[in-house]
Amino acid sequence: MTDRTRIYLYDTTLRDGAQTQGVDFTAADKAAIARELDGLGIDYVEGGWPGANPTDDAFFADPPAFRRARLTAFGMTRRPGRSAGNDPGLNALFNATDRVPGAGVCLVGKTWDFHVDVALNIPRGENLDLIRDSVAETAARGREPLFDAEHFFDGYKANPDYALACVRAAHEGGARWIVLCDTNGGSLPHEVEAIVAAVARVIPGERLGIHCHNDTENAVANSLAAVRAGARMIQGTLNGLGERCGNANLISLIPTLTLKMGYETGVDEAGMRRLVHVSRLLDDRLNRAPNRHAAYVGESAFAHKGGLHVSAVEKDPSCYEHVPPESVGNRRHVVVSDQAGRSNVLARLREVGIAIDSGDARVGELVEAVKRREFEGYAYDGAEASFELLARRTLGQLPDYFRLISFRVLDERRWNAQGQLVTLSEATAKLEVPGVADALMTVAEGNGPVNALDTALRKALLPAYPHLDGMRLVDYKVRILTPQDGTKAVTRVMIETRMPDGAPWVTVGVSANVIDASYNALFDSITYCLYRAGATVPSA
Ligand SMILES: CC(=O)SCCNC(=O)CCNC(=O)[C@H](O)C(C)(C)COP(=O)(O)OP(=O)(O)OC[C@H]1O[C@@H](n2cnc3c(N)ncnc32)[C@H](O)[C@@H]1OP(=O)(O)O
Ligand SMILES: CC(=O)C(=O)O
Known part of the structure; x- marks a missing residue:
């Protein structure tokens, strides 16, 4: 009492x-x-x-x-x-x-x-x-x-x-x-x-x-x-x-x-730590995406993006947090973007389990790479899998699982035998997998060019990397970055992927060609899946 x-x-x-x-x-x-x-x-x-x-x-x-x-x-x-x-x-x-x-x-x-x-x-x-x-x-x-x-x-x-x-x-x-x-x-x-x-x-x-x-x-x-x-x-x-x-x-x-007004409710400390869970459960039931910016329980409620913020939060979280995130079942989150400084990058690397000395010159290189690529249109705030891959590549920790030789995508809009107007896509992908003697070439159909390309890539890779079995694209977003260029505009593609039993991951690709941007995001998505699954490159 x-x-x-x-x-x-x-x-x-x-x-x-x-x-x-x-x-x-x-x-x-x-x-x-x-x-x-x-x-x-x-x-x-x-x-x-x-x-x-x-x-x-x-x-x-x-x-x-x-x-x-x-x-x-x-x-x-x-x-x-x-x-x-x-x-x-x-x-x-x-x-x-x-x-x-x-x-x-x-x-x-x-x-x-x-x-x-x-x-x-x-x-x-x-x-x-x-x-x-x-x-x-x-x-x-x-x-x-x-x-x-x-x-x-x-x-x-x-x-x-x-x-x-x-x-x-x-x-x-x-x-x-x-x-x-x-x-x-x-x-x-x-x-x-x-x-x-x-x-x-x-x-x-x-x-x-x-x-x-x-x-x-x-x-x-x-x-x-x-x-x-x-x-x-x-x-x-x-x-x-x-x-x-x-x-x-x-x-x-x-x-x-x-926490702020000193009142007692029927919700005890353990109940308070369930608030994120209860809020998301309702969204799940309603088939709605949770509001990232919801007070206390949103993904962004304790996300730190500005370099000055992260540098201070690293010293004491209460510098930029009004309550501890755990008190409501949330978590602290450091975002890497063009607003980042070394502190963001170091904190994020630590979160994904990459140990690096804070004085290592490669940290500065990574900060510069993030800022340069964000200027080109990449958005690492939200595409954390792509950031991790960029970091691991910079640090020499990422195997080259495969190399694209070429791809081709064809779209055909025609009347089918039932007199219906249909649009079908067909993609051909040619890849090289280290340790596999011949180049791999596959063809796949899809209900759109990205679906066809995704299917062709995975069809080619599955024999060498069964880890990709079950990988599923769950969200695909395209954003025009230079609308003044009309149909020649640079596009950013964000892809969300998941395995049946795991948390989703988001990757990003940028190009003036939407299929090319999609390929870049797909490439990261597949690479991330392989890295997370601990896949090893086949030996000759
Ligand atoms: C502020 C709020 O949010 S109150 C909750 C509002 N929520 C809802 O209305 C959802 C559930 N409601 C319903 O399913 C239906 O409106 C029902 C079943 C309750 C009633 O349906 P119906 O009998 O067809 O009446 P209808 O909805 O058309 O009109 C409401 C009637 O209740 C009367 N009424 C409204 N408030 C009250 C009240 N507090 N006390 C008594 N009668 C009331 C209205 O004057 C109207 O009467 P009338 O039919 O003689 O004009
Ligand atoms: C009762 C109710 O829902 C209201 O007055 O808004």
């Missing part, structure tokens, strides 16, 4: 997060994410809105058993003209949570007079009854009642007395938490802090929560402002998923509350 103030965390990834454009969870996704949230130490996991769609019904029909989180169902206050006990919407929530010990039910209700007039079109007094009755019925059914005060901040600005009357009605109904929602996401931190402080004079802060949207990029800041003003619960989502621009990002809030 500590004497730090406890902030309760309420995750709405599976409900408000499901309102993100492009997000479509299955019931299995929901169950997997819910289990992670429970394991992380989140206090409340909102599973969805039972009765609203079959996925949420399926999730609540077979909810995951939690170690400590409270499973919560979301819904709205009763419809006008019905009693809470007979409201089908409310009953769907009660039925869905019937067999869930300690379940919560979170009801959204209107608190902005304008919405009561326009959206509900009922007398304002009747809306107060809707809120009070629905919350009271929830408590009577043995669920923990929570009230999401929709549009509270806009409502308070328009008519503070009415907005306060709404949250008082929820309080009278027995709400455990009254959650002030910045539904349209337009409020700013100083407004949130002042308004929450005013509410905390009427409803105790121990019962107040905050739910912010990110429409001014202030959802996290607004949540923190509410906590400063006395709120003790935060609703948010993993990676800031949510309607429109998203919700407050719990992945950022958790370490900020703990």
Whole structure:
């Protein structure tokens, strides 16, 4: 036990997060994410809105058993003209949570007079009854009642007395938490802090929560402002998923509350070290590339690129790091690029296991080579496999696994026998492998020139280097570096490759000819695969 103030965390990834454009969870996704949230130490996991769609019904029909989180169902206050006990919407929530010990039910209700007039079109007094009755019925059914005060901040600005009357009605109904929602996401931190402080004079802060949207990029800041003003619960989502621009990002809030503001949450130190894992797990489920620049958990959150930064970080990481990367399960990363100095190169060499004396003249050569090649268009920031190969070549540590004699690529666009227009590519590669008497020549077809060339190269090399079996190109990006040159522009190709059981690696190639640039990146990719697999050059 500590004497730090406890902030309760309420995750709405599976409900408000499901309102993100492009997000479509299955019931299995929901169950997997819910289990992670429970394991992380989140206090409340909102599973969805039972009765609203079959996925949420399926999730609540077979909810995951939690170690400590409270499973919560979301819904709205009763419809006008019905009693809470007979409201089908409310009953769907009660039925869905019937067999869930300690379940919560979170009801959204209107608190902005304008919405009561326009959206509900009922007398304002009747809306107060809707809120009070629905919350009271929830408590009577043995669920923990929570009230999401929709549009509270806009409502308070328009008519503070009415907005306060709404949250008082929820309080009278027995709400455990009254959650002030910045539904349209337009409020700013100083407004949130002042308004929450005013509410905390009427409803105790121990019962107040905050739910912010990110429409001014202030959802996290607004949540923190509410906590400063006395709120003790935060609703948010993993990676800031949510309607429109998203919700407050719990992945950022958790370490900020703990490491910077001295609050206690249900997420302990071990949980904090799982933040990178949990954030990436969500991206994996959604088939999204993780945001490199995400605070705390992004690949770049502790990446150091500027030479001055790296030189100081080498002496003491806290020179350029606001928290230790390990505290949130992240890692420090030194980037080599044209912004680098000797310190970047030395640190990166150490990371990949190359021992070299800091005074070795070849370090300076390598720094110069990186800067010269980046000027030509190479980008080693992101193509770390190509940097490692450049370094090992400079240091004489890289065998010549093969030598290209020539390649030729043909594209043919024609009508096939079924009357469809098809474009096929064919590549011929001629290679020399040391120790193999005759030059190797192969032909391969592909759905594009790079695919054909890649297949031809590997077909030629496989007999000598079975290590390449299973190597798979997973991403291919082309960038025009000199757009002013039109179709003669210099292009940069970045290729991401992986083996079935390993981490991917990225290589880069540059040329005015896109196939040539692709070959350069493919060459590095194959070489890196062979080096990593410990391949030896065949002997004669
Ligand atoms: C701020 C938020 O994010 S709240 C959560 C929003 N999320 C969602 O809406 C996703 C899930 N929603 C749904 O699947 C559907 O909207 C349902 C099943 C809930 C309701 O569907 P329908 O019955 O077809 O109603 P519809 O969505 O068209 O309209 C909502 C109705 O609820 C009423 N309503 C809105 N808020 C409330 C409230 N807090 N209390 C009571 N009634 C409300 C509206 O006035 C409207 O009534 P009307 O049909 O008489 O005009
Ligand atoms: C409840 C909710 O999601 C909102 O008001 O934004």
